[in-house]
Amino acid sequence: MGIVSPGFHGRRRPDVKLPPGQYLTEDFPVLSAGPTPRVRLDHWEFTITTEAGKEHRWSWQEMLALPAESVTVDIHCVTRWSKLGTSWRGVPLDTLLADIDTAADFALVHSYGGYTTNLPLADLLDGQAWLAYGYDGADLTAEHGGPARLLVPHLYFWKSAKWVRGMRLLLHDEPGFWETLGYHDYGDPWREQRYQGD
Ligand SMILES: Nc1nc2c(c(=O)[nH]1)N[C@H]1C(S)=C(S)[C@@H](COP(=O)(O)O)O[C@H]1N2
């Protein structure tokens, strides 16, 4: 996928904490398929739309008022860099999904700027995913997806949609941007699910 900032240097060394085919980087590369959208906080909203068409919407202030968590996780990009011990702050998706009546098994996440990515709904639950607005003790910068991005660290990082705007809950899986272009539907880095058929 489009490398915008290729000027980083990976170290090759065996490390059990790295999924197969990955190398470590200390930098935080920026990978964006298009320009960085600038979203005004007073216009920002996050919307979950159920398969029945019911919309659940949070303004920036409403989202910030929800209980947040600080998490430290490893992230793995399909272009083979991994970064260990990244620290984030955000709202668990469990909280946003808690009161939503749905029979859906899938989510199609969409971002300001038009990016999309799909995941099983189960992968957004049980403490596995966050709506992240803080990174390393500061506000999440725009290049890394601020005001807020999805954080789903157990899958390749393309599933962690930057500038996230909402998601549609679906009874049937629908591919997102990279998945339509041949990347794996699920994207488990430990099973090296980079491309369709892996
Ligand atoms: N909206 C949006 N989200 C996105 C992307 C993108 O191009 N647009 N790129 C994905 C990819 S391929 C990766 S590896 C990570 C990169 O996040 P970073 O730029 O903060 O490192 O964001 C993911 N989320």
Ligand SMILES: [Mo]
């Ligand atoms: Mo990526």
